[in-house]
Amino acid sequence: MSTHADRLNALRAELSAQSLTGFVVPLTDEHMSEYVGGYAQRLAWLTGFEGSAGSAAVLASKAAMFTDGRYTIQVRAQVPGDLYDYAQVPQTSVADWLGTHAVAGDRIGYDPWLHTAAWVAGTSAKLGERGAALVAVERNPVDSIWSDRPAPSVARLDVHPDALAGQSAADKRAGIAKWLMGQNADTAVVSALDSIAWAFNIRGKDVTHTPVALAFALFHADATADLFVDAVKLGDDVRAHLGPDVRLHARDAFVPALEALGGKTVTADPATAVAAIFEALKRGGARVVEARDPCALPKAIKNDTEIAGTRSAHLRDGAALTRFLHWFAGEAPKGGLDELGAAAKLHDFRNLTNSLEDLSFDTISGAGPNGAIVHYRVSEGTNRKIETDSLFLIDSGGQYRDGTTDVTRTLSIGTPSAEMRDRFTRVLKGHIALSRAVFPVGTRGAQLDVLARQYLWEAGVDYAHGTGHGVGSYLAVHEGPQRIAPMAGGQAGGDEPLAAGMILSNEPGYYKADAFGIRIENLVLVVPVAIEGAEKDMLGFETLTLAPIDRTLIDVAMLSPAERAWVDAYHARVAAEVGPHLDAEAQAWLDTATAPL
Incomplete structure (x- = not known):
């Protein structure tokens, strides 16, 4: 599929095979990052757009590209106008466009690992007014047709020394634990990559130009933490640095760990925790409290x-x-x-x-x-x-x-x-x-x-x-x-x-x-x-x-x-x-x- 027209046609065929009539492709990853690794560059692969903020909405016979005012010129240079309408946000949102162009009976797919719960709720409501439905997919249809999609990075983590951080990771965990007690909560879900890097005093090479590593974390009121990261990324120096109070798990153990928090009061940031995280917590029976990432302000x-x-x-x-x-x-x-x-x-x-x-x-x-x-x-x-x-x-x-x-x-x-x-x-x-x-x-x-x-x-x-x-x-x-x-x-x-x-x-x-x-x-x-x-x-x-x-x-x-x-x-x-x-x-x-x- 050498052209963007070929890719758009292939996506529509895949949507039909999945009994969908449309799909939304945002420029982000499962951490709601602005800059993402190559494996998550779905929007660029599909449309040609290389900016750092944007989304595409694809229907059976119509598609649109959504960018803000920073990209008015760039989007027209990179995204074919015969394939996509150009829409500017915030004047026109994806939800608004779908609410205008979807028809009764449409099933518009979305990847719950790439959208916030608020986006899902708002877009579902807009589509519902048209008699259409927003449908979570188990496998992203772009991934199904992207045959040479890069694998996620397996680069090693580095220790960010206290001499540069100015505060130990243990002290940061203690601060998060104190915050949790103030929220009357047991656990905080942290999914933003820079927050994880900051909190554990680690750095990575998984995203070009941003020294972060692909990981998820749970911080607890007893000042311990669970870090979900590919084991191949962990050298002995990083394991020693993290210490016994940080339990290490494979990245794919994250969802089962969320589902195991039943009966606990758990905070998650609605701006950075994707819809799939909230869904997993609710499935497991946790009491979910929407609260800002406890790392955000002390990091800033x-x-x-x-x-x-x-x-x-x-x-x-x-x-x-x-x-x-x-x-x-x-x-x-x-x-x-x-x-x-x-x-x-x-x-x-x-x-x-x-x-x-x-x-x-x-x-x-x-x-x-x-x-x-x-x-x-x-x-x-x-x-x-x-x-x-x-x-x-x-x-x-x-x-x-x-x-x-x-x-x-x-x-x-x-x-x-x-x-x-x-x-x-x-x-x-x-x-x-x-x-x-x-x-x-x-x-x-x-x-x-x-x-x-x-x-x-x-x-x-x-x-x-x-x-x-x-x-x-x-x-x-x-x-x-x-x-x-x-x-x-x-x-x-x-x-x-x-x-x-x-x-x-x-x-x-x-x-x-x-x-x-x-x-x-x-x-x-x-x-x-x-x-x-x-x-x-x-x-x-x-x-x-x-x-x-x-x-x-x-x-x-x-x-x-x-x-x-x-x-x-x-x-x-x-x-x-x-x-x-x-x-x-x-x-x-x-x-x-x-x-x-």
Whole structure:
């Protein structure tokens, strides 16, 4: 099945064989992960879509592809429009589309290991209004037709030492046990891969760019735990590290263990525990309490050791990025550079640190119009030359044992247009406004989001993505529950109160389809702010990322004195901290790149 049309036809034939008239294919795995292993890339295999968020709905004679505003351009480039309608969420959900297009008697299949219980309930209700039914499948029909589907990874686990974690796994289990007692619960089901990695102080290689291992866990009120993971992944060092209070089981023993919790009070997170987990608990007779993953908040609030580590990682990464920017400034004007070459060179500079474990995501290396594709992924087929009098957007990051980085810079080659400089400066003004924000404890990310958009709104433009996401500590580059984003579709896009110790991105942008893209991204740490005479406890942001911002794109006349002072102070800090780690030539370039405005 070489074409996506062949695959869609084969799926429809398989649905018919299973007495189904439709099926929903999400981009996730049985852990509700954003980034998934190759074995779970069903959506990409079926449709061609390579973004990190989306779903497809397939009926007998109609199909649709659902993505959010980040992928408006990308989905049209990758998914055939003659096979799939394009639907944008949250304006149109999968449930809404099925509720419109399904007919009485339809049996729409879904994999209960790939959807939340809330999604199942909501979609079932929509279909019920049409006289149609949502039907759980025992075997995913995509898997039945995907003959060369990769096997799940069997890579070994690694110990994440206490010297980097800042807290022992035993202490973390004790904290979860204390939380369970406060919930009057016996056991917590944890299925999010980064939570499992964090709680046990282990890391893995099962998902590209995210150092996690495929596993499930049960944490108990006596501070013991059960870990369900393929035995081939466990070396003697990891077994010794986990110790006698962590019982080890095969991954396929997880469902029987859930069914054996009858009579127990068990918590499960409705956002990350799939419908199949809730069904197994209920089958076994457990009393199920919906509660947030007990690892989520303590994982998000970094301890002093993790904060020190991430500062070190950002200095190392900033020096590598600055070396790249110096190299780019000399090479790009020559006219022979392309997106793949630039991304590879930046990877080389990070590798020269001798500390890089992996990238933290596929580098977004977008020249000219490709920069307007928010989550663009360069390939041999899309690779563009980096041309004179254009913009180049590079969004990249590294996974280091002591921290995770994510940074975007937009670079001018030749002479930028007045429009480019206007839009860049408006993005910069928003970035500065958020960087300088001071806010009371209890403030949500959604309350701050407008700070980054205000100057774009003044020009009647905006960007179709959040302003900030959480970042892990040698973990997921996208980490919840903290976000800086609008309240979307009546749901909390950034409803988590920000707390000291959280790390987030600050990344406003602007994208002109078929022309150019702009984004300025630094990572920031939430820190306490002392204000004389303050009547509230206040917070603000410390910028972690250290790399120059392209001064040639700044319309200085558009900046206020305070904004100019911020740029100059930031650049002075970059020069002072990064400069000593560069050779003389790169340091001289940096001195010019960070000169006062």
